[in-house]
Amino acid sequence: MPVRNIEAVQAAVAARGWQVAVGGELYSDAMGSAGTPEGTYVGMVRHNIDTIVRGLLGPPGSNG
Numbered sequence: 001m002p003v004r005n006i007e008a009v010q011a012a013v014a015a016r017g018w019q020v021a022v023g024g025e026l027y028s029d030a031m032g033s034a035g036t037p038e039g040t041y042v043g044m045v046r047h048n049i050d051t052i053v054r055g056l057l058g059p060p061g062s063n064g
Helices: 003-015 041-057
Strands: none
16 A cells, blocks of 8 residues: 555544554565565465554553
């Protein structure tokens, strides 16, 4: 997704009194570099899942 779209979402959310942060980058239609864990299909999916989970959990210590 283009950066300007993400910034537009952040601005719209901020206008409503909330805050949203980018939690990391996901692989979409291409895997990572050859020779890296993300360079395999399983590694790419694992990276995406781990990134989404970290983004949903928020910073360490923020869950109560």
